[in-house]
Amino acid sequence: MDIRSSDxxxxxxxxxxxxxxxRIAHEIVERAKGADDVVxxxxxxxxxxxxxxxxxxxxxxxxxxxxxxxxDITMYRDDLRMHPPRAxxxxxxxxxGIDGRLVVLVDDxxxxxxxxxxxxxxxxxxxxPRAVQLAVLVDxxxxxxxxxxxxxxxxxxxxxxxxxxxxxAEEDGRDTVLLxxxxxx
Amino acid sequence: xxxxxxxxxxxTRDDAVLILDTAEEMARVADRPIKKLPxxxxxxxxxxxxxxxxxxxxxxxxxxxxxxxxxxxxxAKGSSVSKGESLKDTxxxxxxxxxxxxxxxxxxxxxxxxxxxxxxIDAAVINAGDGTHQHPTQALLDAFTMRRRLIGRDAGLGEDxxxxxxxxxxDVLHSRVARSNVDLLHTLGAHVTLVAPPTLVPVGVESWPxxxxxxxxxxxxxxxAVMMLRVQRxxxxxxxxxxxxxYSRRYGLDGDRMARMPEHAIVMHPGPMVRGMEITAEVADxxxxxxxxxxxxxxxxxxxxxxxxxxxxxxxxxxxxxxASEEK
Numbered sequence: 001m002d003i004r005s006s007d008x009x010x011x012x013x014x015x016x017x018x019x020x021x022x023r024i025a026h027e028i029v030e031r032a033k034g035a036d037d038v039v040x041x042x043x044x045x046x047x048x049x050x051x052x053x054x055x056x057x058x059x060x061x062x063x064x065x066x067x068x069x070x071x072d073i074t075m076y077r078d079d080l081r082m083h084p085p086r087a088x089x090x091x092x093x094x095x096x097g098i099d100g101r102l103v104v105l106v107d108d109x110x111x112x113x114x115x116x117x118x119x120x121x122x123x124x125x126x127x128x129p130r131a132v133q134l135a136v137l138v139d140x141x142x143x144x145x146x147x148x149x150x151x152x153x154x155x156x157x158x159x160x161x162x163x164x165x166x167x168x169a170e171e172d173g174r175d176t177v178l179l180x181x182x183x184x185x
Numbered sequence: 186x187x188x189x190x191x192x193x194x195x196x197t198r199d200d201a202v203l204i205l206d207t208a209e210e211m212a213r214v215a216d217r218p219i220k221k222l223p224x225x226x227x228x229x230x231x232x233x234x235x236x237x238x239x240x241x242x243x244x245x246x247x248x249x250x251x252x253x254x255x256x257x258x259x260x261a262k263g264s265s266v267s268k269g270e271s272l273k274d275t276x277x278x279x280x281x282x283x284x285x286x287x288x289x290x291x292x293x294x295x296x297x298x299x300x301x302x303x304x305x306i307d308a309a310v311i312n313a314g315d316g317t318h319q320h321p322t323q324a325l326l327d328a329f330t331m332r333r334r335l336i337g338r339d340a341g342l343g344e345d346x347x348x349x350x351x352x353x354x355x356d357v358l359h360s361r362v363a364r365s366n367v368d369l370l371h372t373l374g375a376h377v378t379l380v381a382p383p384t385l386v387p388v389g390v391e392s393w394p395x396x397x398x399x400x401x402x403x404x405x406x407x408x409x410a411v412m413m414l415r416v417q418r419x420x421x422x423x424x425x426x427x428x429x430x431x432y433s434r435r436y437g438l439d440g441d442r443m444a445r446m447p448e449h450a451i452v453m454h455p456g457p458m459v460r461g462m463e464i465t466a467e468v469a470d471x472x473x474x475x476x477x478x479x480x481x482x483x484x485x486x487x488x489x490x491x492x493x494x495x496x497x498x499x500x501x502x503x504x505x506x507x508x509a510s511e512e513k
Contacts, residue, residue, distance in 0.1 A: 072210070075222040075492070085496035087203060088210040125219045 008165065008180030012154060017137065017175045020153035021050070024135050025057035027151050032102055035061075037130065039098055040068040043107040043119055044089035049170040050137060051106040067094030071105070071126075076118035093126055103129040104151075108166040110136040113147035138177055140164050188500050189301040189310040190490055193321040193369040198345060201372055205329050206342055207489035208482070214251065215485065224496055225254035228285040233275070234313070235261040235291045240456060240480065241313050241323075245288050248487035254495075257284070272296060276305040284308050286495055294318035294361075309494045317359050317420065323455055324365035326486040328373055330479050331410050334451050347374030352404050354436055355414035355463055358385040359421070362455045363414055367395050378404050382436065384425040401436055405445045412453040413438055413463045429462050439465040443473065451475050 012020065029035045035058055042051030048070040055068040072089040074080075105119050116134060123132060135151035140158040158164060158179065165178045190196075196204070214220055230249045234242055242258070249256045259275075261267065266275065272291075279287060286309040289297045294316030301310035314320040332341040335349055351370050357363045357379050370377050377395035379386070390397055398404050405411065416432065426432045438452060446452075452464070452474045460466050468474060494500050 075224045075496075080224065080496055081498050083497050084499050085493050088207055090210065091213060121223065125221065126217060 008178040010176050011156060011179050012138070012177035014169075014175035017153070017177070020137065021053050022057055024151045024153060025054055025061055028054075028058065028104060028133075028135070029061050031133075031150070035064070035066065037101045038066060039094055039101045039103050039129075040066060041071040041093075041098075041103055041105055041119075041123075042068070043105060043115060044070055044072050045171060046166050046168050047105075047107040049168045050108060050135075054104075054106060054135065067096060067101075069094045071119055071122055073115060073118040073122050076121045078114060078118065091122075091126075098123065098127040098129045100128070100130050102131050102133065104133045104135050106135045108137045108168075109164050110134070110139045110147075110149050110152075111142055111164075113143045113145035116147050117145050137166060138164055188494065189297075189312075190321050190494065191298050191301055191310065191312045192319045193324040193365040193372075194319075196321070196369065196372060198372050198374070201325070201328070201369060202343060202345055204325055204486065204489050204493060205332060207493060208325075208329050208485040209338065209342060211251075211488040211492070212482070212485040214488075215481070220251055221253060222251060223253050224492055225249070225252040227255075228495055229255045229257065229283065230286045230288060230491070230495075231257045231259055231279055231284045231308075232313075233259045233279070233287050233289045235266065235289070235296070236314070237262075238290050238314065240483075241290060241320075244480070244483040245311075245313060245322075245487050247484045248491055249288075251484070252488055252491055254285075254491070272300065273303070273305050276300055276303075279308070280306045286311060286491070288313050290314045292316055309500070311490065311494065314361055316361065318361050318364065319368075320361040320365045321369070322483070322487055322490060323362050324369040325490070326479055326483040327362075327366055327412065327453060327455070328369055329482050329486055330453065330475050331375075331451070333478075333482070334475060335409055335449070345373040345375075346370060349375045349409045350378070350407055351375050352378045352380055352408040352411045353414060354380045354401060354411060354438070356385050356416045356425075357381045357390070357414065358387045358425070359417040360414045366412065367393050371395065378408070380404055380436065382426050382432070402442065402445065405442060406447065408446060408450055410451050410453055411438065411446060412455070413458075415455065415457065416459060416463060433462050437463055437465065438468050440467045443468050443471065446473075453479060455479070 032038050040051040040055050042048035051068050055066040058066045069092045070090055072091045074086050074088050133150040136149045137153040138156050139149055139152045140156045161182050163182045167176045169175050232242055232245055246256055288311045290313040296315050297310050297312035312319055312321055336344055353363050367377050371394035379395055379397045380401045454476050458464055
């Protein structure tokens with residue numbers, strides 16, 4: 001979804017994002033008591049970059065390699081029939097699989113919750129994790145399903161007339177979260 | 186991409202690459218313990234086979250079931266077609282049942298086109314082979330196999346086959362596989378050479394985007410992939426070559442000939458193989474021969490085509506690729 005750049009205002013900048021990810025990494029270690037069996041799965045596109053950054057931070061904290069992968073949920077979306085089919089992104093499950101592990105799903109924005117519902121379905125087909133948790137950079141509210149994030153970078157109360165755009169250096173050349181008005185339909 | 190897949194010639198380069206890339210992701214599903222996706226849940230696909238085919242029908246059926254579509258198999262034998270029902274009547278019956286897609290194999294060239302354009306039926310039509318005309322999913326799976334083997338599984342994503350030299354050998358005249366492959370490989374930027382006895386080269390081949398040669402040995406050292414075609418005796422109504430032995434001597438692929446191919450070159454065959462005539466057992470069983478891979482790749486390609494034609498509210502068109510909304 002595009003955003004009118006003129007009235008978009010940054011709510012998180014590069015250093016904030018780095019700080020937020022560091023905090024989430026510490027929270028994961030604390031809740032998982034050492035992150036022994038943690039597997040991070042990012043949801044394409046930007047969730048994957050966030051998952052990789054989180055994994056790097058977790059490795060710094062625990063001095064252990066943290067398996068990280070990606071989970072494409074396109075084929076599991078409930079709105080497939082409302083749009084033309086999208087090109088598929090990559091699903092990459094770490095070699096040891098997810099059975100019996102603590103899977104932390106990572107995404108940039110939590111909104112209706114439908115993406116996460118689809119991700120839970122996709123996980124079902126891939127294995128049986130011990131538990132599934134959710135980490136998001138921004139929670140903008142407006143949930144349509146009973147889904148809640150375990151780790152939130154920033155709670156961002158928004159109106160439905162607004163749009164949240166996350167830009168990450170890997171894809172967009174810079175780190176920022178923009179809040180702007182939805183382009184006229 | 187259009188609503189139907191009738192001919193490999195209808196595909197643009199971008200559409201073809203999108204199908205190949207999508208198939209690469211579909212292939213990963215085959216590696217999972219649960220080889221199933223909910224994508225086409227509630228959609229009905231009919232496999233309408235007027236001509237015998239086990240390989241293609243099973244391949245389509247596997248693809249449809251992996252995408253959770255409801256599958257109806259229809260074979261002309263034992264159906265009302267043998268009582269004299271026309272294609273139109275069959276189509277209207279299917280339309281009344283509310284099918285979403287028809288996969289059609291027919292002995293008459295053009296039957297899928299007729300079905301798609303006549304207005305008898307609203308469903309998407311996928312050509313699974315019509316007469317001596319086209320077999321687009323076969324061409325796609327062949328291109329997919331070539332891209333995987335010659336460029337690489339991950340390295341090939343987004344790539345076409347530019348600069349690759351592909352040789353098709355044998356019964357070009359009766360081969361829909363050859364026609365589809367020439368069209369698609371040309372679109373993908375490959376350089377195609379047909380090698381066949383002069384009697385098995387179709388009239389009008391000069392207008393095809395490929396070269397024609399009668400000398401297999403001269404072409405082999407310059408080929409990245411050599412595809413042997415089946416000699417379609419059931420379609421032959423005259424003697425096209427003196428004896429099987431002579432055909433085999435001039436156009437068959439044996440170990441000696443395979444040794445003249447470049448180190449990296451692969452041998453392909455759409456199957457079913459006539460061992461000893463088109464291809465020796467030594468070649469067919471060598472690791473350079475991709476026949477079994479082609480079968481596995483066929484399921485991935487057909488899943489990709491079904492997803493791209495039926496997965497959304499309209500077929501995947503080129504402009505819709507990047508700007509689909511990012512609702513969370």
